[in-house]
Amino acid sequence: MAGMFRRRVTTVIGGVILGLSISAMHYTGMVAYRIEGVIFWDKTYLVASVLLAMVLSTVALFFGAQNGKYATGKMTGSFALAIIGLHFTGMAAFHVTPTCLTGHSNPDEFRLLAMVIAGTAAMIVMGGLFTYFIENRTRMENIVELRQARDEARDASRAKSEFMSVLSHELRTPLTIINGYASFLTNLKGHTMAKLKPNEPISKVHFDELGDQTERYGGRIKSAGDHLLTIINELLDYTSIELNSVKLNRTSFAAGDLLAELAEQFQGLAKEKQAMLEIEYDEFDVFADRGRCKQILINLLGNALKFSSASSIRMRAKRVGDTCRLEVEDNGCGMPAEDLQRIFQAFIQAETASKSADGGTGLGLAISKKLAAAHEGDIRVESTVGIGTKFTVVLPLCASEIAAEEALVAA
Template structure:
């Protein structure tokens, strides 16, 4: 080691040595990053990255070697044999390719050892081919022990470097960088310690030309550009891959969320359909047995009287009303599903016509008065007559869904329905003073098959399609629906529809 250190200090331009060392470290770090990427890829993609890794390694190693050769100071003139110098570059690239491909694609201890051995031999062959191409006016002697040691060092350290890449990411990159850079540097300077030159003529004041430093800088710059290009390719591909993974993750999460929502919807739907169907089937059974059941209560000698038929008629009417109510619930659910399906298929035709908003709001209130009475709530119309152009039936549908939700879920005592002019159109508003909605749920309540409460915890029914249908209908008109709410204080739904509303004149109101 003392001889190697003496060679570096005594026989080399330390500035160029430092330049070669920096290039070696940077190149080794890039090669380590690329090789670690090779190990993460499927076999088909890994082959491409093996070639990029090997090309970067071959060029970096050769340029490091050549700059270090230029740093070698002798008391005798020296030149380079072009063909052998170029051959040393080819050896570095081909040998690096074989070593990286075998170790990177095999991904086993055996292939790592084989690849590392080939890689180390390639570096050694490159170095000594370059040394043969270095033509100096003097007598050359080789120290076989140092020569052998340099080859062994190259093989062992490159094998350890490839093996280190199989560890955890950060540690593996740093370890491989250190081992690969050590292999290149120690091989070169141990080999140079084996290279002994006796000049043919003593020239104590001779020094390598200044042009050598310029050549070294040009080679270093070229190698750095090639290495940076490889690093840039890795960064771009890695970022693209991470973005693709993130997109796939978001798509997977969205698919899982949609699947959960649909499963929840099917659970809700089965309950919603089963309840009215049970009522229909039950009361239909009562009707079919009504006559026999009432006649069975009479004694054998007793004949049916008018009061018996009146009683049966009252019972039949009651059962029929309940069947009608349950059938209406079923029809509402089925209509909601069909409506949403048609909207998803963009099969929604609007029948726009002029109508009075106050009359429409009164119709909605009349429809929900019974439910409001059951919930101890009061429906208020707080608006002036307003003539607008929209699909009246769909407008009733939107408001019915919103008012129905307010009665079911808000626990409000007062619900206000309004229609008012707005910039470029008009708005329907439904405001309640109920429990409110959390801000994080504002967007989720408009998603299909979604309800804030779980199916097992809901006290009220519903398919979770109502507000999704409202949003689609509002957007079909060219408008939208929004919500404002404060927990414990109430909620306001606003449906905006573009158009040109006309407010009734005061004289018309008085009339």
């Protein structure tokens, strides 16, 4: 039992059973001792010997459960001390007063003694078989756990390899754009001068054309740089979250204002995707980290616009009891049930970047899940293929009364 469960309680129980077993073996042998005299037992030494056997047997099992260099030697020494301590303490409890009787024997007593010895031997054999089956079962369970760990490590390695492939593509694209347009800007003056006719002066028209081209190229460089910065920020966020270094700056803010700000920010992308973006909200305040809540909704809303092929996307903010519910729902392609748990794992995408022109690092939902957990909340997802998907962010800090109470306590 102790070898099977590897817990302190089972180790103590195993030590008690083992101590009682060797005590039974010892005192069964003492009962077999024949002498012409009256035998007296000191109960103090008797109880002390049994307790000593149980305590040292338990210590031996504790040492046996460890994986240290000298664990086996410590276990053997403790078990030897248990047997030796039991023996000599038990012998100290044994006193004989001689008598003048000779030739005294009791056949019934010998018969009882034989039955006790046979029963003890049977218990030892059954205990050995039981231990064998337990150890075998434990060994098989360990093999299964090792196989599962191996498969999980293999899947994690494969996911990270795919992530590195996607990441290299995601980084290469904006860097190529930045380098290309930076090269254009470097040679823009020379190209403009080369287009002039001999002895043609540079006029205001040329400066305007040059300024327009510079502004257009600079805008594309800025867009690519923003994309690159987003990827780097996601990597840094995920790393800091994995190291448990998330710091929340909790403030009180209106949920409706946050949704309105996001709707205005994503209105341009929604028009490009030919999707209608709507918001619904109750009038209440949220006491949380506004920047982190905005980051969660940006990830959810960005995924809905990029990957769902939806014609309608709706954001909601509702107060349900003592919780805040932030929802992003679309009527797009949906996701199969087997993908609903995988999408929150790092480096995993329900649709890989190679199948979508928008790409992605596969870290957005993993980061959002951990940020919600940092608020002592959660993210839930419901999706049906061909009907749509709904993400729900549940935050327990959602009432202005909470902010007022904390402000009152601080004051």
